[in-house]
Structures are given as C-alpha cells and as structure tokens.
Amino acid sequence: MNRPLIEYGKNGITLDFPVIDVHAHIGHFGTLLSPSLSCQVKEMDRVGIKSAIISHVGSIFGDIRRGNDSVAEAALEFKGRFYCYCHVSAQYPENIEGELERCFKNKVFVGIKVYQVGTNFDDPVYDPVWEFAVKRNIPVLAHTWGGNLTGFDKVAQRFKSIPFLAGHSGSGFAYKQYADVAKKVKNLYLDLTYSREHTNMIEYFVREVGAEKIVWGSDAPTFSMSHQIGKILFARIPDKDKIKILYTNTSRLFGIS
Amino acid sequence: MKKNKKIVSFTSTEEKVSSSYVIEDCFCGVGPWMHRDSLLPYEAEDMLKLMNHFGIRKALIHSNFALDGGYDVMGNEHILEACDKYKRRFIPAFVVRPNPHKGDMQLSDYFALMHKHGIKAVWLAPKGQALWVWLYKDIVAACCKKKIPIFIHRDDITPDSLYNLCDTFPDARIVLAGVSYGEDWWLYPLLRQFKEIRVCTGHFYIPSYNPMRFLEHFPATRLIFGSGLPFFSPGGMIAHVTYADISEKEKELIFYKNMENLLEEAQP
Numbered sequence: 001m002n003r004p005l006i007e008y009g010k011n012g013i014t015l016d017f018p019v020i021d022v023h024a025h026i027g028h029f030g031t032l033l034s035p036s037l038s039c040q041v042k043e044m045d046r047v048g049i050k051s052a053i054i055s056h057v058g059s060i061f062g063d064i065r066r067g068n069d070s071v072a073e074a075a076l077e078f079k080g081r082f083y084c085y086c087h088v089s090a091q092y093p094e095n096i097e098g099e100l101e102r103c104f105k106n107k108v109f110v111g112i113k114v115y116q117v118g119t120n121f122d123d124p125v126y127d128p129v130w131e132f133a134v135k136r137n138i139p140v141l142a143h144t145w146g147g148n149l150t151g152f153d154k155v156a157q158r159f160k161s162i163p164f165l166a167g168h169s170g171s172g173f174a175y176k177q178y179a180d181v182a183k184k185v186k187n188l189y190l191d192l193t194y195s196r197e198h199t200n201m202i203e204y205f206v207r208e209v210g211a212e213k214i215v216w217g218s219d220a221p222t223f224s225m226s227h228q229i230g231k232i233l234f235a236r237i238p239d240k241d242k243i244k245i246l247y248t249n250t251s252r253l254f255g256i257s
Numbered sequence: 258m259k260k261n262k263k264i265v266s267f268t269s270t271e272e273k274v275s276s277s278y279v280i281e282d283c284f285c286g287v288g289p290w291m292h293r294d295s296l297l298p299y300e301a302e303d304m305l306k307l308m309n310h311f312g313i314r315k316a317l318i319h320s321n322f323a324l325d326g327g328y329d330v331m332g333n334e335h336i337l338e339a340c341d342k343y344k345r346r347f348i349p350a351f352v353v354r355p356n357p358h359k360g361d362m363q364l365s366d367y368f369a370l371m372h373k374h375g376i377k378a379v380w381l382a383p384k385g386q387a388l389w390v391w392l393y394k395d396i397v398a399a400c401c402k403k404k405i406p407i408f409i410h411r412d413d414i415t416p417d418s419l420y421n422l423c424d425t426f427p428d429a430r431i432v433l434a435g436v437s438y439g440e441d442w443w444l445y446p447l448l449r450q451f452k453e454i455r456v457c458t459g460h461f462y463i464p465s466y467n468p469m470r471f472l473e474h475f476p477a478t479r480l481i482f483g484s485g486l487p488f489f490s491p492g493g494m495i496a497h498v499t500y501a502d503i504s505e506k507e508k509e510l511i512f513y514k515n516m517e518n519l520l521e522e523a524q525p
Contacts, residue, residue, distance in 0.1 A: 009495060010278070010499065011278070029439065035465060039466060196461055197494075198294075198297070199296070199490040221465035224464065224466070224497050226497050227493040233492065234491070
C-alpha cells in the first residue's frame with residue numbers, strides 16, 4: 001500500500017493488500033443473470049479482492065443441497081479465491097444436521113449461512129445449527145434487514161464463543177438499531193453488505209462500535225463488487241480501520257490468511 | 258441516546274479535486290427537507306465539502322425540499338441562491354409542477370424564470386407515481402421543444418407510466434434516477450424502445466458486471482453519473498466506474514460528458 005486508500009478508489013487502482021469479501025454469492029437471481037465464475041474472478045482481480053466467502057443463490061431460494069454442492073465446486077475450480085458457507089434453512093429442519101455434517105467434511109466450507117425465511121433465529125428449530133457451530137468453532141452469517149434481527153442477537157448472546165455476522169447492517173437506514181445491538185452483544189459483528197450507501201453511515205458505525213466489529217462484503221453478484229468496496233475506500237475513516245474492515249477482521253474470524 | 262455528532266467538518270468548501278477523472282454529479286439535492294435523518298447533511302457548504310472529498314467537480318443540484326413535497330417555488334429559490342453563491346460548482350435544476358390554481362406558478366412562469374436564470378434541467382416530482390400523460394403533457398412538450406432534460410426518480414414512476422409518457426413524447430430527454438440493481442427486466446426493453454431515455458447510476462443501479470453489461474446492450478451515452486447526495490454517499494458509485502472494465506472514453510462519457518452534452522444542447 002503506497003498511497004491513501006481513497007486514491008485507489010478514485011483512480012481505479014487494483015488494491016495491493018489482501019481483501020476478503022465476507023458475503024458473496026454465485027448463481028442467478030430471478031431475472032438478474034449473474035456473470036460467469038471466471039468473470040467474477042476477473043472482477044476480483046481488477047479490484048484486488050483476494051478471496052470471497054460464498055453461498056449459492058439457489059440455496060437461498062430453497063434448493064439447498066444443490067447450491068451447497070455448487071459453491072464447493074466453485075471453490076475447487078478457483079482454489080483460494082472462493083471459500084464457502086454451508087447454507088441451511090429452518091424451512092427444511094429435517095436436513096439441517098445432515099447438510100452441516102456433509103458440507104463440513106470438505107475444508108472449503110468455513111462458515112454457515114442462514115436467511116430470514118419466516119422462522120426467527122431464536123426458534124429452537126435452529127438450535128442444531130448453533131450447537132454445530134459451537135462444536136466446530138464456525139462463524140455464522142445471517143441475512144438480516146432493516147434493523148430487525150429476528151432473534152439473531154439473542155442466539156449470539158446464548159452462544160458467545162462463536163462470531164455472529166449480521167448481514168446488511170444499516171439496511172433500511174436502520175443504523176442505530178444495528179449499532180446498538182453490536183455494542184451490546186460482544187460476538188455480534190456488522191456486515192456492511194448493502195446496496196445503499198447512506199451518507200455518514202460507515203463513519204457512524206466506526207465511531208459507535210469500532211472498526212474491529214465491522215466486516216465487509218459485496219453481495220456479488222447481486223451488486224457490483226467495485227461499488228461495494230468503493231464505499232469503504234472513500235469512507236472518512238483512517239486507512240488502518242479500512243484494512244481491518246476489508247481484511248483483518250474476516251481473516252481472524254474465519255481463519256483465512 | 259447519544260446525539261449524532263456532525264461528521265462533515267474536516268474539508269473546506271474550496272475546490273480541491275485530486276482524482277484523475279473529471280466527475281460531475283447529475284443527482285444531488287441541496288437544502289432541508291421534511292423527512293431528513295439527522296445523520297444526513299443538507300447545507301450547500303456540506304455538499305461542497307463532500308464533493309471535494311470525493312473529487313466531484315460540479316453538481317447539478319435540485320431542491321430536496323421541493324422533491325420531498327415542499328412548495329417548489331421556495332425550493333427552487335433556495336437552489337438559485339446556492340448556485341449564485343457557488344457558481345463554479347453548482348448547476349441549477351428546477352422542480353416543475355402542473356399547478357392547478359390561479360396565482361400559482363404556471364408553465365409560462367416556470368419557463369420565463371428558467372430562461373432568465375439559464376436553467377437547463379427540470380425535475381418532475383409526481384406524487385403517488387402519478388406521471389399521467391394528460392397531466393404532464395404541457396410540461397414535457399415544452400421540455401422537448403427546448404431540448405431540456407427531464408429528471409425523474411424511479412420511485413415517482415411505474416414502468417408503465419414512463420412507457421406511456423415516452424410513447425407520447427419519444428423525443429423527451431428523460432434521465433431516470435434511483436433505478437435499482439434488479440430492474441433490468443423492464444428497463445432494458447424500455448431503453449431499447451426509447452432512445453432518449455438515459456439512466457442515472459445513482460443511487461443503486463449497481464448490478465454485478467455493470468457497467469460492462471449495460472454497455473454490451475447500449476452506448477455509454479445513455480449512462481450518467483449521479484450519486485444521490487445527500488441521502489447517499491458517492492464513493493461506491495465512483496469506484497463502480499473507475500474500476501469498470503470499459504474504455505477511458507466511456508468512463509469520461511459516464512462521469513461528466515453525457516451530462517455536459519445534455520445541458521449544452523438545452524435551450525431554456
């Protein structure tokens with residue numbers, strides 16, 4: 001790193017320190033055709049994103065096993081560029097334990113992804129997920145929205161030994177709710193993946209909860225990675241905090257170096 | 258609860274642009290508005306400081322107050338004042354409405370004022386997505402005649418209402434702001450049919466593999482850089498273009514030349 005990080009963003013210069021995208025996907029969203037994997041890797045190269053931790057869009061939409069298989073294949077094809085979340089859903093409780101056991105036999109799986117699909121995260125049906133995560137020391141990323149964590153903060157308080165990442169922190173401009181929860185729950189981290197980059201919000205989060213509790217994700221291929229990383233590169237926070245958000249925190253939490 | 262500290266305070270309002278790209282923002286609101294969140298800046302000076310931080314040379318500014326439902330005459334006055342004070346950085350755009358009452362601004366009044374002040378862009382703000390052709394036809398016809406670009410926010414239209422407007426006025430130079438990342442399914446067919454519609458990048462027209470994919474379908478002349486300030490911070494959108502795998506010429510078009518060309522051709 002030989003210049004302020006904002007200069008990289010202003011001039012489109014490839015980042016020359018490792019960046020890990022903690023929240024990305026592969027697969028197509030409805031009518032939104034995603035770029036090919038090689039195209040996605042090309043964008044990662046252009047921006048300077050070393051690795052992305054991915055779950056499959058198909059899993060979100062219910063085809064869980066096939067989605068988990070696809071992310072594993074992607075990680076195998078692009079070694080070191082993709083790591084995987086095992087996606088499980090409370091709507092298919094009968095498959096949770098088996099899918100976790102099956103996926104985590106493969107070392108490319110480094111986290112668990114859960115989505116808000118109607119069952120609150122503190123519902124007992126999710127307990128096998130948290131218990132598995134604690135047993136294996138695996139971080140959990142949840143899709144949350146608009147400051148409503150639907151019990152994710154409560155399970156984080158119950159299972160203190162593992163990191164809980166609240167996806168889309170700040171969504172719906174509900175920045176206060178997210179900051180308050182992150183301040184209260186020690187093992188809950190804010191994942192900044194969000195399409196809308198509200199003015200002063202990242203600066204607010206850093207000031208209120210500290211850069212150590214914030215991680216960065218792109219949500220690609222929903223959003224462009226370059227847009228998502230730009231909001232950090234241009235943020236009015238010290239560069240050392242940007243590096244924590246873009247790399248150090250995720251590296252530490254997931255054991256990816 | 259802690260009060261929000263004012264964050265925008267460490268750069269000056271003096272022009273200070275360090276980017277290798279010239280950037281002009283077509284989607285920037287100035288002034289107070291009813292539903293403001295205390296985290297968001299609004300004063301002209303705050304916008305200038307932010308523009309300096311992000312390397313934005315100029316901004317086409319509209320009234321937050323008027324777009325949020327306030328009386329457009331008051332909002333437009335505020336814009337004139339800000340542009341008068343910071344001539345080199347701000348370009349004014351007027352919010353124009355089809356007013357029903359005698360004594361209120363009529364179309365001829367708006368255009369007389371726009372002529373007087375050299376206003377080359379208008380924003381429409383139809384409440385409840387009421388972009389009805391029969392209601393807006395006079396305004397749009399006048400804008401077509403004078404080649405004045407018409408800015409409109411995605412939240413203020415339905416794809417169908419925009420289609421109807423463009424079908425009646427295919428020459429209307431529409432700049433559609435606030436389009437979401439997931440709207441290509443109706444946007445692309447509309448853009449194919451009406452060549453005078455442009456898309457503003459702000460705030461979140463950020464589908465993955467854009468702007469490359471957009472340029473596979475449409476020329477770069479149809480994508481215009483806009484941030485969505487003060488609601489949205491421009492950093493992500495700037496990086497979205499600077500990191501794009503497109504030519505430097507296309508980046509220039511998106512960042513500023515498209516807007517400059519549109520405004521140059523307008524005859525208020």
